[in-house]
Ligand SMILES: Nc1nc2c(ncn2[C@@H]2O[C@H](COP(=O)(O)OP(=O)(O)O)[C@@H](O)[C@H]2O)c(=O)[nH]1
């Protein structure tokens with residue numbers, strides 16, 4: 001059994017050493033524990049710091065593509081390097097590496113395919129009341145869309161088994177945290193959560209430079225993801241609201257026309273009602289179209305999952321990959337289908353690359 005711990009990094013030379021200092025080299029239930037960083041176009045010494053700290057694998061993106069893209073590239077590389085379980089933690093030392101055994105425990109026990117570390121955000125001192133409220137609201141929406149019980153949906157401290165990782169296909173640009181939970185809830189992935197510890201804050205958030213950007217980006221992400229996965233519900237609700245307003249406006253006209261017998265002076269209500277009714281019809285049509293598209297998306301996702309399994313079987317090499325610290329371990333995936341990529345089956349791999 002191989003565990004790979006992946007860390008998305010964007011200019012983390014200051015805090016990466018602290019993260020690595022607490023990462024385990026042995027975890028019960030695994031024969032090997034390897035470390036991987038995703039360097040997302042860092043302009044500081046993140047790579048050198050990672051090598052000096054003994055990181056085994058590096059996925060080095062040429063320029064900055066954002067956390068969601070980095071996370072997906074990391075998962076892909078971990079699978080190709082033969083990971084049976086993948087843990088994701090952050091490069092700012094927010095999470096306590098000593099809780100990794102706790103995080104993987106439900107997976108090892110066969111009770112879960114994906115485990116999300118729960119920070120119990122109400123108890124974190126540097127989280128403002130607004131941030132806690134928004135975090136809770138966002139988590140509630142994600143739970144509704146995913147039919148899971150995850151309390152802390154924006155937590156970046158997570159474990160995935162191979163099956164769960166194979167099924168993840170993040171399309172959001174900004175955050176992977178919410179979308180992966182919704183996908184898991186809708187696919188053959190059992191999601192669990194465990195309480196984990198956090199370290200004192202080391203620096204300001206890179207993802208959210210200000211409170212306003214936190215509110216804006218999270219609200220937009222939540223709305224977009226929810227409407228991507230539940231278009232019928234979102235647009236039909238909006239259509240119902242606008243449709244009811246149209247009915248009220250029409251009822252007003254009808255009242256004056258029939259009861260008061262002065263319809264001529266209330267043509268505006270008639271027109272407004274018609275405009276609103278039209279808007280409701282357009283919203284309803286968007287809901288139906290969205291629903292058809294989301295069925296297509298499910299089919300595409302299933303195809304993608306099978307393509308990925310074939311890739312892993314063939315031993316396609318990870319992209320943007322560099323071995324890390326000098327012991328060469330990084331070049332020799334030892335278990336799983338990814339082993340083919342670096343165990344001498346070069347002709348096969350070359351063919352696959354064509
Ligand atoms: N790949 C990638 N990772 C990023 C980027 N920005 C931040 N990160 C990483 O995402 C993680 C969380 O970032 P952080 O600023 O602590 O955000 P917060 O804790 O969610 O407020 C850290 O490991 C960062 O290095 C980015 O542009 N690309």
Ligand SMILES: [Mg+2]
Nearest residue numbers: 090092094205
């Ligand atoms: Mg952080």
